[in-house]
Structures are given as C-alpha cells and as structure tokens.
Amino acid sequence: xxxxxxxxxxxxxxxxxxxxxxxxxxxxxxxxxxxxxxxxxxxxxxxxxxxxxxxxxxxxxxxxxxxxxxxxxxxxxxxxxxxxxxxxxxxxxxxxxxxxxxxxxxxxxxx
Numbered sequence: 001x002x003x004x005x006x007x008x009x010x011x012x013x014x015x016x017x018x019x020x021x022x023x024x025x026x027x028x029x030x031x032x033x034x035x036x037x038x039x040x041x042x043x044x045x046x047x048x049x050x051x052x053x054x055x056x057x058x059x060x061x062x063x064x065x066x067x068x069x070x071x072x073x074x075x076x077x078x079x080x081x082x083x084x085x086x087x088x089x090x091x092x093x094x095x096x097x098x099x100x101x102x103x104x105x106x107x108x109x110x111x
Contacts, residue, residue, distance in 0.1 A: 006032045018099070018106055025053075025103025033101045037092065044080075045089055045101070051075065052102040062107040065095040 001020070003010045006028050012020040017036065019025055030049060034041045041049075051072060056062055063071060065083070073081015080086075086094035095107040 004032065016100075016106065019103040022056075022103055022105075029103055030101050033103070037090075037097055037100065039090070039097070039101065041101075042089075045098075047076065047080075048072065048086070048089060048094070048098050049102040052098055052104060056102075056104050062099045062104045063095060064107050065093065068095050068098075068107075 001012050002015065002017075003012050004017075005011075011024050011029060014020060017033070019029065019033075031041060034045070039045065052062065052068070055068075055071060065086070069081055069083055069086060071081075072086065075081075083094070086098075090097040090101075099105065099107055
C-alpha cells in the first residue's frame with residue numbers, strides 16, 4: 001500500500017493518493033494534499049473542505065459535484081453554490097479534488 005510522509009509520520013493512501021484511514025486526517029495532511037494538487041488554501045477552500053467533512057460525517061458518503069454544489073448553495077448562498085465558484089477553488093473537479101484534501105474517499109461517480 002502506498003503512503004505519504006508528513007512531519008515524520010506515514011499515512012496510507014490509495015493508488016490515486018486518497019487517504020485510506022479517515023481518522024488520520026488533520027490540517028497538516030490537508031495542506032500536504034493541497035500542495036500536491038497545486039492548490040493554495042484560502043478561507044474559501046477551508047470552508048468547502050470543512051463542509052465536506054461534516055457532510056461525510058452525517059451521510060457517510062462523499063457527495064458528487066451536483067449534490068455538493070446544491071448543498072453548498074443551501075448553506076452558504078447562491079454566490080458560492082455554483083459550479084463556476086467551486087471550479088475556481090478546485091479546478092480539477094470540486095468534488096474529487098476537495099474530497100482528497102478533506103481526507104475523504106473519492107466520490108462515487110467520479111472518474
């Protein structure tokens with residue numbers, strides 16, 4: 001099983017770099033994942049990442065992009081609940097890339 005090392009600690013990841021053990025996630029892991037994805041984390045990025053973690057905790061599933069967009073809009077308003085905004089934050093796919101940074105499994109339906 002592949003792993004990444006952050007601050008001297010190894011974390012298991014799958015072949016696409018998603019964290020295996022969700023309980024291993026922390027902000028250091030998130031920042032490392034973001035760096036690997038060429039993202040500079042802002043408050044807006046953290047807002048989406050924290051939202052995803054709360055969503056996963058409640059529903060035990062990582063939302064697909066359409067569900068994510070709708071749920072973000074419901075919580076944070078229409079200016080944030082749209083694909084353009086989310087793709088500006090996570091250009092390689094808001095659900096897929098944001099879930100990786102959030103330490104969640106790849107959303108179902110993502111290629």
